[in-house]
Amino acid sequence: MKDLRDYSLLNHNTFGIEAKCSRFLEYASVEEAQQVAAILRQEKAPLLIIGGGSNLLLTKDFEGVVIHSAIKGHEVLTAEDENHVLLRVGSGEEWDGIVALCVERGWQGAENLSLIPGDVGASAVQNIGAYGSEASHIIYKVEAVELATGLVCEIMADECQYGYRQSKFKTEWKNRFLITHVTYCLKKQAGTLNIDYGNIRAELDRRNIKEPTLKELREVIIDIRNEKLPDPKIQGNAGSFFMNPVVSREKFEELLAQYPQMPHYHVDDTHEKIPAGWMIDQCGWKGRSLGAAGVHDRQALVLVNRGGATGADVVKLCEQIRKDVAERFGIQIYPEVNII
Template structure:
């Protein structure tokens, strides 16, 4: 396997932060797995990199970066009720979703235009517009770098929770996700719970006859209106998770400030809209040197050019401290720090 020392990662992270890896190698096929485990033992740590859309990279990494570039999509199995679609980890997530919709494999359309790769999707348990990945997840195949073995994992093994999973808590570089399988229903029904989708003119007009392609197109349109293109303005998408709070915390916040945006959750909990809190605190559109908060979406921190990880961290801390001071709510960072 080819190792490239001192690899420049500037173009491999969507925040556009300057960074160099101790070394980089590419994963494309299962024939490389045992050699990959051997290579990892020569470095203090390893980091698996997909599309680089959910990371904050330090300038100099001690890590061996494993760039996942495997490809392939197929029907793994099927029944009268569902299709099980298998995709290799290196597939671009949005292209995968688009391809599924185009083939009539429906159920992922609400997750359109999320940046990153298929392999990264379970790590973060991605979700958008009323659908979470774990609702469509069947199983995955992973390689245990330490024990050099293949492992099949179901949803229980992956320990999914809001923007979290077993893999996000595991030691970085221990697990390499190879393939992910999705269960897609043959009896499809539209998920239009999210307010932006309910208000979309095309979907509103279509009503009960709405199609997966119409939802896919609407989600793409909404995301493009709200979120900056990382090829034009460096960003890592949503930088903060939506906080989950108790009923008492929610009631206390409502007594302090009017119009709090929150969504009921299981167990009597409430999910607050982090973007609303940041906007209400006056950060939307603000710039601090080479970084800032996007003018259309307060959840997105942007790199105007020349920023470092320290610049991003400093801005994030300012926002976290201000939101805590005003509302008593802790904002948790979503992108993974890489060192």
Template sequence: MSSQPTPDFPLQSLNTFGIAARARAYLRVTEREQLLGVFADPIWAASPKLVLGGGSNFLLTQDYPGLILHIALQGREVVGGDADFHYVRAAAGENWHDFVQWTLAQGIGGLENLSLIPGTVGAAPIQNIGAYGLETKDVFHCLTAFDPASGSTREMGAAECRFAYRDSVFKQDDGRRLIVLDVTFALPKAWRPNLRYAELAQALVEQGIAEPSARQVADTVIAIRRRKLPDPAVIGNAGSFFKNPVVGGAQCAALLERFPALVHHAQPDGTQKLAAGWLIDQCGWKGRSLGAAGVYPKQALVLVNNGGATGAEVVALAEAIQADVQARYGVLLEPEPVFI
């Protein structure tokens, strides 16, 4: 375990977009004590710091002038249960997909709809990751976070995490400093398949599976994702680049009058969630490129590095897409990745 940061560190292999950039310094964090040491050091405590997990939800637009804290904490276990739930804990540095597959191997369902999402366990509550009818908040129990201001750890429940669509307290001013160390999930003992997402339900029907197991749901999700989305190990990308915009009911109704095929999904609060990929596709961006940055031909919601793209090229492409969608639909798309 190294407690001293490595200077002038290359970051290309640590971000799924594959953007070439460097950091002033880098520290691979495998023990909580390393964090204590960094924040006790007056030089590093005063330096800009970026907490990095799997590198799947940020875009490097320049070299980083401070210290990268790469959270690589490991460990996973079933920590108990009650009449209704299995409680399963994983360290923040665990690979998310590997963790999901591990829970299934223990005979515990509940996370299968989130199979094959890139990144680490620690990023799951920060981003409130979601796919195929399930979000982190739906299966979340608690987490442990390190507070650099006090040098102490704290347990946080769902209310304190303030989960929202692709959002949480960890992305807000009052929670951005907190570093997630581990996450505990409450997975139902009376498991039932979550087939609210129409594409997933249809894919199971086409396989002739009327009563799927958790493993069959996971395998189907994996197959769908592999068919639609590029592998970051082959084509640099950060998954879905834009959030699906949420608009009021009246605005959606007005859009439907002009665009009857508009893909939209009613929300419990009366708002409507629009399909960002559909909006981008209708503006003619699917498969197009600006420089070495492009829109994936099979899924307009994914921006890709076609080889040697800079962060600036990806930003220029994103801004061009935003401008076209806003001009045509009056809707501003919000990027999911954090721009660094």
């Protein structure tokens, strides 16, 4: 177990912002997670549990304890039926490596979530999603250590109350558990693939691929993401900064009358989802900067560190964008990123 004081978090946030924490604890096993829980019961300091730092914006030093999982490894478990496989993964594994593993073995369910940065544990907390898929579609159960007792718990997916970029781990269970493993349920044989979201089908058509394999679909999604999303190793960012708002049917129809070309995605009979990036672009923010913080020139949903930006710089930009979108469209957009 790592136990470090006055620790730099520069390598633990993809925005590339320098900040320190008073204490940094990292666990590499269930037993070490229980040791961390015992320490925290004595420490009584502010707590921040992080994954890969790809959904994190630090605005100042954190005067408390930061916890990170380094549990690695995966194992195949026996599924309840012959058409599925259960894959149990350590919470400290890199998410995209697990997606690559699933695709390589022909297991369907994770491919649309290719190249999303971060760790496996965060997939269960954030309910990461992209291209019409969410982690909750394949999560079977979550294993965790309860901080208050040190007990190992198994939490089934339906107990986590998953929603759009939401889970119980972000609300009433916040800072209650240290996630140690996540088990995913995947299809052994690829069936109908989800290719109707975003520009996936158009890119497949361009490549003259009518019925893609899992590998071909993953390659297309990776290429699309690389084309429009900056590499955080080159330009600091946290991927999609804002959540796409879900609006009422009445509000949607009102806006559609004003903007007939507005992209949208059906949610249910009374709600539609409108891309936040499109609204931000309509407000003229794509490619613009406010000091050292800016909006990516190819994807308006992404805020970037153009060099030397502080967390406060990014927050200032975020608030100005939110104000402009609210004034033009009458819609409130909210950060997906965890602002500390």
